[in-house]
Amino acid sequence: MGTFRPLLALATLLTVALPLASCEAAGRAKVATRAPTAEERTRYPWLPASAQVRSLEETFAPPEGYTRMPLEAGSFGAWLRGLPLRSDGSPVRDFQGNTVLAASDSRLAAVGELDVGTANLQQCADSILRLHAEWRWASGQSERIAYRFTSGHLASWPKYAAGERARVSGSKVTWVPGSAAADSSRAAFRNYLNLLFTYAGTLSIQAEGSRPTREQLRPGDFFVLGGSPGHTVLVLDVATNAKGERMALVGQGFTPAQDFHVLAGRDGAWFPLEGESLATPFWAPFPMTSLRRLSSP
Numbered sequence: 001m002g003t004f005r006p007l008l009a010l011a012t013l014l015t016v017a018l019p020l021a022s023c024e025a026a027g028r029a030k031v032a033t034r035a036p037t038a039e040e041r042t043r044y045p046w047l048p049a050s051a052q053v054r055s056l057e058e059t060f061a062p063p064e065g066y067t068r069m070p071l072e073a074g075s076f077g078a079w080l081r082g083l084p085l086r087s088d089g090s091p092v093r094d095f096q097g098n099t100v101l102a103a104s105d106s107r108l109a110a111v112g113e114l115d116v117g118t119a120n121l122q123q124c125a126d127s128i129l130r131l132h133a134e135w136r137w138a139s140g141q142s143e144r145i146a147y148r149f150t151s152g153h154l155a156s157w158p159k160y161a162a163g164e165r166a167r168v169s170g171s172k173v174t175w176v177p178g179s180a181a182a183d184s185s186r187a188a189f190r191n192y193l194n195l196l197f198t199y200a201g202t203l204s205i206q207a208e209g210s211r212p213t214r215e216q217l218r219p220g221d222f223f224v225l226g227g228s229p230g231h232t233v234l235v236l237d238v239a240t241n242a243k244g245e246r247m248a249l250v251g252q253g254f255t256p257a258q259d260f261h262v263l264a265g266r267d268g269a270w271f272p273l274e275g276e277s278l279a280t281p282f283w284a285p286f287p288m289t290s291l292r293r294l295s296s297p
Contacts, residue, residue, distance in 0.1 A: 031059050033087045043138050044084050045186065046115055053084035053113050056262070060109070060249055062239035063270050069218065069238045069246075076294075077219030079135045080236050084113040085262070095120055095257040107281040109269035112251065112260040117190075120257045121197040124232050125205045127253030127260045128222055130193055131234070132294050133157070137189065147294075148208045149173060149199035160192040168199065202230030209292030214273075217246070221293045223278050223286035229255065231283040236262065239270065246273040250280060 033052035040055075041047055062068055071078040090111040092101035095118055101108050114130070116122050122130060129147055136145045145157035153173035155166065165179035206226035212218075217235065224232035237249040247270040251262045263280055265271055271278060277285035 030088050036084065040082065040084065043079065043082060044113075044134070045138060046134065047084060047113060048115075051084065051113055052087065054087070055081070056083040056085060056110075056236060056249070057081040059085055060237070060262075060269055063247055063268075066239035066241045066247060066270075069240050071219065074139060075220070076132060076135050077237075079139070080131070080219050080234075083131075083236065086111045086113050092259045092261050094259075095122070100254075100256070100258050101261065107264055108261055109249075109264040110262040112262070114260050116253075116257055116259055117194065119194065121194055122253060122257045123197075123201075123255050124253045125200060125202045125224070125230075126193075126197040126257075127251075128205065128232060128234050128294075129196060129200060131260070132220075133193060133196075142184075147196055147200060148204050149196075150201055150204040151199070152204075152207075155192075155196050155199070157189065157192050160195070161188060166195060166199075173199075201228075202226040202232050203228070205232065205294070206230070206290075206292060208294070210295045212291055212293050214288050214291070217248075217273065217291060219248075221291055223290045224292055225284065225286060225290055233263070233278070233280055233283075233286065238273070247271060248273055248278075250278070252280070252282070254282065 031054040033054050036047050036051055036053050047053070089103045091099045091103045092108060092111055094100050095116050133145050136142060143158050146154055148154055151171045151173055159175060161182065161184040163180045163182045164175045164177050167174045167176050202224055203226040206224045209224070212221055217238065219235055219237050222232050222234045224230065233250050233252045235248050236251045238246055240246050249262060249269055250271050251260055253260050262269060265281060271280070277287045279285040
């Protein structure tokens with residue numbers, strides 16, 4: 001979650017639980033899961049053969065009086081709207097298979113169908129990097145997959161696929177050509193992501209991200225408070241009303257490495273964006289100045 005994987009934060013244990021909310025109160029419909037379509041398997045290539053899913057968009061209708069903001073076809077935000085979710089009633093499990101959030105927890109709106117791996121790596125910032133990189137991969141932009149370590153060094157998937165490997169000594173990183181055979185497979189891509197997760201975190205994405213204004217906020221942006229530990233949440237969707245007021249669906253990974261999940265607040269899964277900060281149930285409020293966007297390398 002933070003830089004170089006500090007001791008696990010106990011924020012979950014210190015959070016005061018909110019009153020239990022029904023499916024309807026959380027702003028989600030009881031949508032039956034189904035086998036992914038061929039298009040969905042192309043857009044979300046990590047899905048296992050046995051997957052049964054429902055999309056984010058079909059699960060969460062906008063609040064009454066709101067409509068989803070228009071998005072450019074093929075954008076990261078449009079891709080997130082189709083994000084596959086597990087069935088209603090799924091808990092959040094960590095990388096060891098332990099339940100860390102019960103399905104009935106009022107702070108949980110839905111669980112993403114996204115593998116978390118078998119190591120304590122894919123935490124909060126890593127989940128955002130994973131989703132952004134997967135979007136690049138699925139949209140035929142794999143040559144643009146590159147993110148920075150906390151040290152500031154660029155970790156490029158094309159270089160990794162060509163056989164270069166990072167040699168890390170303290171805060172110094174050197175990429176050495178010919179360290180491995182060229183390999184652009186999905187398995188190699190997953191290994192690249194694990195390397196990225198090891199040396200990136202909230203501090204790196206806070207520094208790397210551009211700073212959109214409140215008015216420019218769109219799905220795919222994220223709020224981040226960098227630190228060791230720090231935390232970050234991803235804006236999954238945005239809806240607006242006739243007054244121009246906006247609300248957002250928000251998701252997160254967390255510590256220990258665990259399933260990416262959609263959050264619920266006191267009034268359901270849609271969080272208001274009109275205040276000076278975004279208040280989510282697992283961390284201190286994120287000020288609007290903490291809004292970031294991953295830019296193209």
